[in-house]
Amino acid sequence: MKTALTIAGSDSSGGAGIQADLKTFSAHGVYGMSVIAAVTAQNTQGVLDVEDISPDMIGKQIDAIFTDIPVHAVKIGMVSDEASIKVIAEKLQTYQPEHIVLDPVMVSKSGYDLLKAEAKQALIEALLPLATVITPNLKEAGVLIDQSISDLEEMEQAAKQIYHMGPETVLVKGGHLEGEPADILFDGKTWRHFKGKRIHKNNTHGTGCTLSSAIAGNLANGHSLEDAILKAKSYIEGTIEHGLAIGKGVGPTNHLYQWFPETSVTD
């Protein structure tokens, strides 16, 4: 069995972060492992608090995995602290995993800061150049290039600018634009638009986490990057469509609907 590792924050309510990633890996038939970089007290209504795990402990978790188990793909999600980002970058440079999917998590859907302001530069300088693909949403892409982005043309230009910061490829996600959600991939030469189908449901807690870990799971399974993204888009649509009626706020996606179809929200 192929393996994938998520380096991210824990979401106590299970909809985003490490928990979404591990559920996604399992649904892709991949053995999931985790390095917890931060713990959030969070539910479907918002984030109450964040506590970072020490950089030393993050480094030890990474060593424990790579010195024992082959890792076929890595996904990086929420890492809020500058020193933690630097340790992760150093360790990944040492262990050289084949695929790194970087989801540059900055702010939760509910509006809580998940990246400290002073850590942005470390994210850009240390982690971006290691990424096989970086998957910013509109806001994150805007923060990376210090410009706001409001249409497909600006998404294309943002992808190109972020590409020049060092990752192999850039996927700017368009879920927050009106209309059908299109994500744009730039590989240094051409743009490819991945057009999706908008699912009108409230179950979008953790969609970015799910998309990036689905891409990592597909890469671990040997798919090309473009196929990995296509399959991940179809996966995210299914998990939103069949979202679970859990919590009072923005509900989680459903990773189990194919096994337990009766769990889907029917509205």
Ligand SMILES: Nc1ncnc2c1ncn2[C@@H]1O[C@H](COP(=O)(O)OP(=O)(O)O)[C@@H](O)[C@H]1O
């Ligand atoms: N309502 C929706 N229906 C279908 N796909 C969606 C919907 N919302 C987001 N997506 C897709 O889910 C993924 C996550 O996108 P986005 O919401 O832009 O990022 P984030 O969750 O990081 O804010 C993207 O592939 C996007 O196109």
Ligand SMILES: Cc1ncc(COP(=O)(O)O)c(N)n1
């Ligand atoms: C631990 C953790 N990681 C990532 C997100 C982003 O997910 P969302 O954009 O759905 O709030 C989150 N809320 N919590």
